[in-house]
Amino acid sequence: MKIALLGFGVVGSGAYEIIASQPECGITVKRALVQTMRPGPVDGLLTTDMADILDDPEIELVAEAMGGLEPAYRYVLAALRAGKHVVTANKLLVCQRFRELNQAAAESGVQFRYTASAGGGIPWLFNLLRAKRLDEIQEISGCINGTSNFILGNMHKYRASFERVLSEAQRMGYAEADPSADIDGLDLQRKCAISASLAFSMVVEEQDVLTAGIRHITKEDIEWAEAHGMICKQMMHCKKVPDGISAYVEPTFLPNTLPEANLPVRSSIASLYGKYVGRLTFFGAGAGTLPTGMNMMQDVMDVMAGVGKLHVYTQPARIFNQEESHPYYVRCPGPLPKVQEQGDGWAVIGPMPVEEMHQLAKEKEAAGIPVFFAGLAQEA
Structure with a gap:
């Protein structure tokens, strides 16, 4: 060809x-x-x-x-x-x-x-499509943004500030001169929308995916996570709920025993959970010249081999992020609702619906108050 x-x-x-x-x-x-x-x-x-x-x-x-x-x-x-x-x-x-x-x-x-548009060199979308042919996908999640993974991984490793690690990432070519798409979660928001569209056979627009980034994270937040046996990763989450799906991107403090928490800084990971197959996880090089080029050429080979067309979805997604709820770690000045525990500038709040947490953060940001928050994940 x-x-x-x-x-x-x-x-x-x-x-x-x-x-x-x-x-x-x-x-x-x-x-x-x-x-x-x-x-x-x-x-x-x-x-x-x-x-x-x-x-x-x-x-x-x-x-x-x-x-x-x-x-x-x-x-x-x-x-x-x-x-x-x-x-x-x-x-x-x-x-x-x-x-x-x-x-x-x-x-x-x-x-x-x-299929190379989310996951780089990982055959994520290809296998997501393969799994859903006979299975019913219940949930997808992943850490498939290389820049945020590099920044957070090195903040943990070197106990360094966000600004210092971002500057080093830019010097090494791991972050753009304008890193907004990566540190504000927009790159992962798009990958979540594409992944969710295929997983749940509906059109998920990027604006459907509630998104928070790591722009305001500090060394103190990393230290708090480690003191509680956790590692910070920027994660996408999407799952079936009674009336549709939930879909959101946010920093997440993960128990340090989970595979996602132990992800090397130059790698990506994505998982699906099927009704019949259970959990499947895909791990590997998430970006770069050869890994992404390889995944693109796999699509070319699939066209040559007559592999079935990707389905065309037209049904708009029904997003219900109010259905998903968990505790949050929050660092910002001023009062917060549902406080469980608090210290010098930080609090653990909730459980709180995802939609309410993201809305609270937007309101504070609009008032000129910087906010960092992270979902607190449980053991799988």
Whole structure:
């Protein structure tokens, strides 16, 4: 199968390296769309004109590795309408244009696959889809944001401040110059929405997922967690409730015996709980040139092998975060409800519905009061 790459950066170059090293896989990169032509060993493949890809009948599939919403959305939609399969690892694109792209693929009779958009190199979405064919998924959870895991892991390891570890993560390339998407939980919010959509056969929008981040965490919060036998991770949670699903992202203090608590700083983990199969957990490299490129190319191989299309979901999700309740650790000045225990600047409150806790934090932030909170998890 001859394919084209959209973008030749971290993920695109990783995908190309994998294909070039395994000619027996039957995939050939014929074109790679770039913003600016540059000399190099692959300059014969490069083009700055999308028409070179759309108008080439030999190119059957487009692998989008540009990132961002535009021009990725415009190019992917054009490729689908031109009758070409598309695979992508672009979580922002999948999350914000889920309906439109799935519909365009269905109308053209081609596949739109995106199992690398959540989990990087972990075959998370692929196995989630495989499990739900015969099982009823009850719950999903995971720590699949590499930047927050790097920051929190090193705060625990070195007893360092958030600001110091973030600066080091930026220096090493683990965090963007503007780290908001990672430290405010927005990256994980999108991955949660994509995962929940597939797990529960409904369209979960990113704004459906209540989200809190780690921007205001301190060394003192880490010390409190460790003193109570816990480790802090930024987690996504989604489960079936009587009238729909709950879906939220928040820092979580986990008992230090759990696999998620012992996650290495450069890895990711995601779990599902099925009615019949019970708990299944997937662990591995969550990001990077080769792991994500490999997962994208697995989607290409699935298209070649005729693996069934990803389903098109149109039913909007019914979100009920009021149904989910647990205790919280909170650090902020001023009075708090349902206090169980408190100390110098911190309190344990609840159990409290997730929706109420997130709303309380938003109200305090709107009043200029910084808040850090973390759900207190129990042993599995």
